[in-house]
Amino acid sequence: MTTSNHLHPLAAAAAAGVAAGVLVVVAGAAVDGSAGAAGAAVGAAVTLTVFAFGAVSVDLATRIQPRSGLLVALVTYALQVVVLVLFFARLRQSTLLEDTLDPRWLAASVVVVTLTWTALQIVTWHRGGTPVRTVATGGER
16 A cells, blocks of 8 residues: 555645635735625635535545546536525625625635635646546546
């Protein structure tokens, strides 16, 4: 059995996403006070929750049935988009964006956490050396 010094892609992406979220919260607090920090915190928390749900779902599905990975990933992605759209539509209808949360910092946090999470997942999968055909077919050929 071999061991790897690399983090699991989910752990690496989550850690980087949390770090990016914290940086945006600090920047929001420094620039726009509590509304900036709160907006950034909500954006980071929602994004991290949705991404973690998707990554864990796909990871579990591919462990149980490796050939189901692409289907589960596509369905999970569609569900993530729907959940985010519904969440932000509901948030927009509330008075939180006017009173408590700065929408600019919320959006900035969503973008920064999304880009960080995605980049770290790509980098760690690439470094892990998992061939695409192994993931797609459930084994080496």
